[in-house]
Amino acid sequence: MTETAVTETAGRTPDAALRADGVGRVFGRGANEVHALRDVSLVARAGELLVVRGPSGSGKTTLLNILGGLDRPTSGEVVLAGERTLSAMRERDVLQVRRREIGYVFQSFGLVPVLSAAENVEVPLRLQGVEPRERAERVARALALVGLDAHAAQRPYELSGGQQQRVGIARALVAEPAVLIADEPTGQLDSGTAATVMDLVREVVHERGVAAVVSTHDPLLVQRADRVVELHDGRVVQPG
Template sequence: MSQPTAYPGGSVTRTPVLTARGLSRTFGSGATEVHALSAVDLEVPAGRLTVVRGPSGSGKTTLLNLLGGLDRPTSGEVVLDDGRVLSSLPERDVLEVRRTRIGYVFQSFGLVPVLSAAENVEVPLRLQRTPVAERSARVAEVLELVGLARHAGQRPYELSGGQQQRVGIARALVARPDILLADEPTGQLDSETGATIMDLIVEVTHSQGIASVVSTHDPVLIGRADQLVELHDGRRVDVRPSEDDD
């Protein structure tokens, strides 16, 4: 993760870590052509929670995939704060950005069943070839952060759905990213468990200075957004900043 910005008096920086310009994605061609996303502009600031909402098929997942370099736009661009155009980088460079700067949280948890919670969290650091001692320390740190220090040795099937998603969040944070992308992170959870996951995402976003983008239908998380983006048929139809914005 890049060095955190100071937050005097608890305030957060508005500097965009990630910027989408005219972002469009079309699938298929001719009669089967589908415009999944059309000319979306978006700035994702550090230390702020950007929530993307919209009905199924509105383009939420497509937007997150483009922002995270999991897919490339048909037109438009995704620009990092260092000036690089993520959507135009060679694949090896995109992979490096994904490994070092972006953390992902998936609706389906995405844990490896045969690995313990700690081993699942450790995977990104193994890919980065982080030294063993540092890996152990950082895994312990993020498991403590998400409240699972006592469950480090348990495998996914021994954990509740909420605990599994906390493991997923810990895995997303262990490489110290400055961008967090979460696609419907509470979609498979009951409302009470989902609320605790939402609280955790809000807390790490603000305390760690992370630029977070979360797609959701959950009204509670929508209400916690610093920036609310609404998509309909692949187009951005509304952006609401937090009420305390100037």
């Protein structure tokens, strides 16, 4: 692992799946203005696990929301592979990108309680209008990838926290996205389970060539990164 935090240089990078160039995000106005991000530049490369670390309130979630198209920057831009500027797209086009090219893993798991593991994983494919037989095949592959093929019929309350997060990872990967965004994906897990989940993410990233951006403040999980970017007060900084 390369543990040196770096301030990425904006500009074209041949293997970049996702790039942030001078991204800033301001909430509020006037005396109530809060600069959540200031001039953040970074590159997420295919086949690489990039960890964004920093204390609570450092801007990690805001940055990941912008990288994933859930929010728009106040300044700067987010660029996808092929030099498509995500932050300048119409909302309906951003929605299509989120459905087809970006997978999300959430700290709170985000599973639908009344759906089985397989049905939860299937949701992105239903939104894309994928044919039923293909949906079933891809869901089965995704659950097998995370080691839960034997738990396909179980609902979230019948699964452990680690298993629920594995379902979340399978759901994020079932559409075969180029980019995986994970915001504190192990925040609700014990250290042993968290390490197992992060090992799974790293394995998938390396084997499938996915560009993963994962936020965490856990130093044990940072050790599994290929590269680390550290945020403090909305800025990328060198490690202390």
